[in-house]
Amino acid sequence: MLVSVNARTGRDLARVGLSTADYEVLSTLSEHPDYRWELKYLAAKMEWSRSRLSRQVSRMKARGLIEREADDSDGRGCILHLTEVGMSTLVDAAPYHLQSVRARFIDHLTPAELATLEQISRRIANLPN
16 A cells, blocks of 8 residues: 555656655755755654665755755765755645645545554554664
């Protein structure tokens, strides 16, 4: 189920020029103050390897969605921040993404099923790594 929902919403996002990974990075980064975050902490939050995030960011940087700058406190690290283009792209894509998730998943569940899903999701999300 998770694979099919992710693949279908990914195809829907592709219609607005984003991959699932693009959307995940943009939306997660947008939750942080000033839309700036150290790569290592963003990778940890997303549960991605630093190298995976770095490769994704390189592709997104080439499209003007994210900027990368040196981290003065960590010579090997970098700070990522959302550009105006990145934020605008996220704002434009968010309603479309929400519509896709609703049509492909949420709207097919009863309120009781959604409540159960929320309980299960919280329990699983809080498991130790």
